[in-house]
Amino acid sequence: MSPEQRTTTDVVIAGGGPVGIFLGILLLQAGVSVRVLERRSQRSGHSRAIGIHPPALQVLASAGVVDQLVGEGTAIRRGEARSRGRLVATLPFEDVSPIYPFVLALQQCRTDDILERRLLELDPDALVRGVQVFSMDDDGDGVVVRAVPESGEGSPREFRARIGVASDGAKSVLRDRMDVGVRRTKYPDTYLMGDFADAPESNEDRNAVLYLEPDGIVESFPLPGGIRRWVMRTRSLDREPTATSLAKEIRRRTGVVLDPTSNTMLSAFEVRSQLVTTMIHGRTVLLGDAAHEISPIGGQGMNLGWLDAADLAPLITASLRAALSGPARGRALASFDSRRRRAAVVASRQAHLNMMLGRPLPARVLAARNRIMAAAIGAGPVGLIVARRFTMH
Numbered sequence: 001m002s003p004e005q006r007t008t009t010d011v012v013i014a015g016g017g018p019v020g021i022f023l024g025i026l027l028l029q030a031g032v033s034v035r036v037l038e039r040r041s042q043r044s045g046h047s048r049a050i051g052i053h054p055p056a057l058q059v060l061a062s063a064g065v066v067d068q069l070v071g072e073g074t075a076i077r078r079g080e081a082r083s084r085g086r087l088v089a090t091l092p093f094e095d096v097s098p099i100y101p102f103v104l105a106l107q108q109c110r111t112d113d114i115l116e117r118r119l120l121e122l123d124p125d126a127l128v129r130g131v132q133v134f135s136m137d138d139d140g141d142g143v144v145v146r147a148v149p150e151s152g153e154g155s156p157r158e159f160r161a162r163i164g165v166a167s168d169g170a171k172s173v174l175r176d177r178m179d180v181g182v183r184r185t186k187y188p189d190t191y192l193m194g195d196f197a198d199a200p201e202s203n204e205d206r207n208a209v210l211y212l213e214p215d216g217i218v219e220s221f222p223l224p225g226g227i228r229r230w231v232m233r234t235r236s237l238d239r240e241p242t243a244t245s246l247a248k249e250i251r252r253r254t255g256v257v258l259d260p261t262s263n264t265m266l267s268a269f270e271v272r273s274q275l276v277t278t279m280i281h282g283r284t285v286l287l288g289d290a291a292h293e294i295s296p297i298g299g300q301g302m303n304l305g306w307l308d309a310a311d312l313a314p315l316i317t318a319s320l321r322a323a324l325s326g327p328a329r330g331r332a333l334a335s336f337d338s339r340r341r342r343a344a345v346v347a348s349r350q351a352h353l354n355m356m357l358g359r360p361l362p363a364r365v366l367a368a369r370n371r372i373m374a375a376a377i378g379a380g381p382v383g384l385i386v387a388r389r390f391t392m393h
């Protein structure tokens with residue numbers, strides 16, 4: 001392999017999703033050299049993950065991107081539960097955080113763009129697009145990362161680093177190559193989601209709304225640009241969804257009328273969760289969805305990955321500067337591993353509760369359940385606990 005095809009750096013991050021890019025920013029800010037290797041030659045334009053919670057906003061502030069995110073996003077300050085045309089409970093987010101008393105909603109393509117620009121501002125060569133990593137091996141001295149061009153044309157590339165990070169998503173091929181156990185759970189829940197122009201009557205209203213209906217939950221979240229994300233529980237995976245069928249069913253369950261021609265995204269999905277038995281594998285760390293996949297119901301996965309990265313970055317920096325070495329480094333990494341996997345378990349339980357809340361129920365049982373829920377949330381301290389849980393505190 002010629003020297004042009006071989007690159008040496010402190011840290012190689014495989015996967016330039018929101019988690020890999022964010023870790024790259026934190027490391028560059030600390031003076032660590034980084035290459036983020038991303039398979040896609042262009043960023044995805046899909047709206048995908050939209051919810052950014054207060055604890056994540058705090059760590060994003062340390063990457064110098066929070067003002068732009070908050071400037072572009074929609075601050076959701078209140079959640080509402082409705083059922084059969086009536087308000088069941090409201091959940092204000094004002095008291096969950098003194099700095100960011102809201103959940104921020106922003107399309108992931110915009111979040112990714114803001115993060116990527118910040119990374120490239122710190123080092124224009126930090127992101128290498130169009131390369132598919134297929135191995136990340138410890139050679140006793142460091143990590144050797146091998147990649148091929150995604151296009152299939154051109155020569156293989158090799159990167160040498162002192163530390164490797166695999167943040168290549170839920171279907172991580174690097175995780176599968178490592179000798180790491182994965183606990184997987186598949187849930188019976190299926191959903192259909194779509195982005196539509198906001199109904200005119202709710203244009204001023206930037207609340208998140210959960211419609212708790214006998215045939216299953218319908219969730220609705222405001223987005224910038226006069227758009228709303230609608231997520232509806234379905235009886236089975238809808239393999240041929242249309243905007244018209246989703247709008248029709250939302251109207252049947254909730255009474256809200258949507259214009260199918262305004263639909264900009266439509267996706268049907270199943271739910272599973274995964275958690276590795278360890279995030280540390282020698283000089284390689286598994287991060288983000290590669291380490292833990294959480295049900296999207298509750299919108300926590302990306303946030304959890306950012307919190308992993310914020311926890312890991314100072315450990316990597318200290319290790320590279322030999323400020324952390326020997327048994328102390330081993331203990332610090334073991335503690336990181338157990339802390340972050342515990343956080344993933346908590347997020348997974350919360351997501352499970354969210355999914356249970358949205359399952360179909362006979363109308364009478366649903367009404368009784370809603371009365372109990374309204375009474376509990378109405379009792380001040382319980383309401384605050386629930387609001388904190390919904391905002392990942």
Ligand SMILES: Cc1cc2nc3c(=O)[nH]c(=O)nc-3n(C[C@H](O)[C@H](O)[C@H](O)COP(=O)(O)OP(=O)(O)OC[C@H]3O[C@@H](n4cnc5c(N)ncnc54)[C@H](O)[C@@H]3O)c2cc1C
Nearest residue numbers: 015017019039049050051133169288289299300301302303
């Ligand atoms: C419908 C839906 C809605 C969601 N909503 C929310 C939400 O509101 N809030 C929230 O917090 N989370 C949400 N999530 C979860 C969130 O999308 C993920 O947790 C998040 O994207 C994980 O980020 P990541 O960087 O770890 O992985 P990914 O976003 O999957 O990024 C991995 C990257 O690695 C690249 N890659 C993969 N393999 C290779 C390889 N071999 N070589 C090089 N590159 C590679 C991929 O192209 C990709 O860019 C949602 C998920 C779904 C499906």
